[in-house]
Amino acid sequence: MTASICPPAAVALAARLADAAGAVIRPHFRTPVAIDDKADASPVTIADRDAETAMRRLIEDAFPDHGILGEEHGARAVDAEFVWVLDPIDGTKAFISGVPVFGTLIALLRGGRPVLGIIDQPILGERWLGVAGRGTTLNGRPVRVRACPQLDRATLFATSPDMFKGADVDAFERLRRAVKLTRWGADCYATAMVASGFADLVVEASLQTYDYCALVPVIEGAGGIATDWQGRPLGLASDGRSAIAGDARAHAAALERLAGAA
Numbered sequence: 001m002t003a004s005i006c007p008p009a010a011v012a013l014a015a016r017l018a019d020a021a022g023a024v025i026r027p028h029f030r031t032p033v034a035i036d037d038k039a040d041a042s043p044v045t046i047a048d049r050d051a052e053t054a055m056r057r058l059i060e061d062a063f064p065d066h067g068i069l070g071e072e073h074g075a076r077a078v079d080a081e082f083v084w085v086l087d088p089i090d091g092t093k094a095f096i097s098g099v100p101v102f103g104t105l106i107a108l109l110r111g112g113r114p115v116l117g118i119i120d121q122p123i124l125g126e127r128w129l130g131v132a133g134r135g136t137t138l139n140g141r142p143v144r145v146r147a148c149p150q151l152d153r154a155t156l157f158a159t160s161p162d163m164f165k166g167a168d169v170d171a172f173e174r175l176r177r178a179v180k181l182t183r184w185g186a187d188c189y190a191t192a193m194v195a196s197g198f199a200d201l202v203v204e205a206s207l208q209t210y211d212y213c214a215l216v217p218v219i220e221g222a223g224g225i226a227t228d229w230q231g232r233p234l235g236l237a238s239d240g241r242s243a244i245a246g247d248a249r250a251h252a253a254a255l256e257r258l259a260g261a262a
Contacts, residue, residue, distance in 0.1 A: 003148070005115050005132045005133065006108060006110070006116045006132050006133070008133050009062070010063070010082070010108050010116060011116060011129075011131055011248075012122070012130075012144065013058065013062050013063070013227060014106050014108065014116055014118050014172070015118075015127075015129075016058055017055040017058055017059070017086075017106050017128060017223050018104055018106060018118050018122075019116075020051075020055055020058060021051040021052075021054060021055055021088055021104040021106075021120065021122065022104065022120060022122030023054075024035060024047060024050045024051040024054055024088075025047045025051050025088070025089065025095075025104070025122050025123075026122055026123065028045065028046065028047040028200040029047075029098070029100075029123055030098045031094065033045045033046060033047060033096065034046065035096055036152075038099075040090065042092065043092050043093060043096060043236065043249050044072065044200045045053070045089075045092065045095070045096065047088070047089060047095065048071070048072050048088050048089045048092060049072045049088075049147055051072070051088035051089065051104065051139055052070045052071065052072045052073050052088040053072075053084055054072065055070075055084075055086055055088065055106070056068055056070060056073060056086070058253060059084050060096075061105060063082065064078055065077075065080060065082075066082045066083065066084060067079065067080035067082065067083035067084065068084045068085070068086065069083060069085045069209060069210060069236075070085075070086040070087075070088070070210065071086065071087045071088065071208065071210045072088060073175040075180070078114070078236070081110060081111060082108060082109070082110055082141055082251060083108070083109045083112075083122060083236070084106070084107065084108055084109075085105075085106075085107040085108075085109060085114075085209055085210050085213040085214065086105070086106060086107075086210060087104070087105035087188075087210040087211060087214070088104055088133055089102050089103075089104065090102060090103050090104070090187050090188040090210075090211060091103065091159075091186075091187030091188065091189070094185070099185075100123040100124055101121075101185065101186045101187055101189040101190075102121070102187055102188070102189070103119045103120055103121045103122075103188040103189055103192070104118070104119075104120040104122065105118070105119060105120075105188055105189065105212055105213070105214035105215070106118040106120070106169060106253055107115075107210075107213035107217070108213035108215070109213060109235065110237065112235045112236045113215050113233065113235050113238065114213045114214065114216040114234070114235065115131070115217060116129075116130070116131050116132070117129075117130045117131075117133040117213065117214035117215060117217035117218045118130075118191045118214055118218075119189070119191065119214060119215070119218055121189065121192070125139075126138060126139060126192070128143070128195055128196075128218045130195075130216075130217030130218035130219070130220065130221035130222070131217060131221065132181040132217060132221075134221060135221050135222070136195055136217075136219075136220075136221035136222040137217050138192075138195075139147070142224055143195055143196045143197065143210065143222050144196075144197055144223055145194060145195060145197055145219075145222050145224040145246030145247065146197035146198075146200070146246055146247070147222045147246075147247055148200040148201075148245075148247040148249070148250040149247060149249045149250070150245060150249065150250070150253065151175075151179050151180075151254065151257070152178065152179070152180055153180055153200075153252045154180055154181075154200040154201050154250050154254075155180060155181045155182075155183065155188055155198075155199045155200050155201070156175065156176065156177040156179040156181065156182045156183070156199075156200065156201040156202075156203065157182075157183050157184075157185075157190035157193070157194075157199055157202045157203075158172065158182075158184060158188055158190075158203055158204055159185060159186070159204060160184060160185070160192075160213040161184065161224045163204060163205050163206040163207075164206075164213050165205070165206065165252075166204050167204045168241070169257075171229075171257070171258045171260070172203065172205070172258070174258070174260070175203060175254055175257040175258055177251075178257055179200075179201065183199075186213075188214075188215065190202045191215045191218065191219060191244055192218070194219060194222075194224060194244060194245070194246045195218050195222035195224065195246075197222075197246065199246075200245060200246050200247065200250050201243070201245050201246075201250060201251075201254055202242070202243075202244040202245075202246065203229075203240075203242070203243050203244070203258070204241065204242050205240060205241045206240055206241075207240040207241070207242060208240065209238070211213050211240075212226075212234055212235075212242045213235070214239070215242075215244060216233075216234050219246075221246075222246070223246070224244065224245055224246040224247070224251075225244070225245050225248050225251045226242065226243075226244045226245075227242070227243055227251070227255075228241050228242060228243065229241045229242075229243055229255065229258045229259070230255075231243075231255055243255060245259065
């Protein structure tokens with residue numbers, strides 16, 4: 001990939017989107033905000049809805065021919081060459097619990113593949129930016145994954161054991177038994193920690209497109225790898241199971257465990 005795959009104007013816009021979302025979210029954090037339940041029983045707040053609305057308006061003004069897929073307000077023109085994928089608060093359960101490990105996820109896809117990704121933690125003031133052809137940065141400073149040649153040295157994250165269903169329960173358990181340390185929670189912040197060299201694996205299931213697209217450029221630009229459980233690239237058509245790693249060796253070993261290898 002080269003930098004030209006992602007237009008510079010889109011990179012500038014992505015930063016404005018994160019700023020706008022953060023301005024909406026911060027006043028609601030650790031306040032008695034009303035919580036509604038969506039059809040899938042997941043929580044949503046005014047902060048989620050209004051943050052996405054603010055981002056969508058900016059995109060529509062700057063790039064009216066671009067598609068948008070957002071968690072709260074649906075899809076528009078997702079067959080366009082460029083599609084923005086937005087999760088205003090990835091980790092709403094953490095947000096309503098007052099724990100600052102949620103984040104705003106912003107991705108730009110070109111031809112169905114993520115070419116720009118932002119993980120923005122608006123309370124801590126931390127922003128990871130990944131752009132195709134460039135190294136990932138945290139608040140403008142380069143970050144890099146750490147070496148992890150084998151699973152028995154790996155720190156593994158997953159958001160919740162509840163996300164694994166059916167055969168995926170046993171698959172994840174095979175991996176969990178092989179690693180050094182397993183941590184639950186952290187939502188998108190776990191991938192940020194892999195990109196910054198403080199964790200090694202994030203393996204998840206039952207994800208939606210807006211949960212993972214922004215993570216791909218961030219982790220790849222830091223030297224890591226992000227695929228589905230079969231090792232295929234993550235994109236609009238992925239099945240909701242992701243395997244993110246800082247070291248390709250740990251990634252390959254994790255896929256073997258998930259597939260059933262001893």
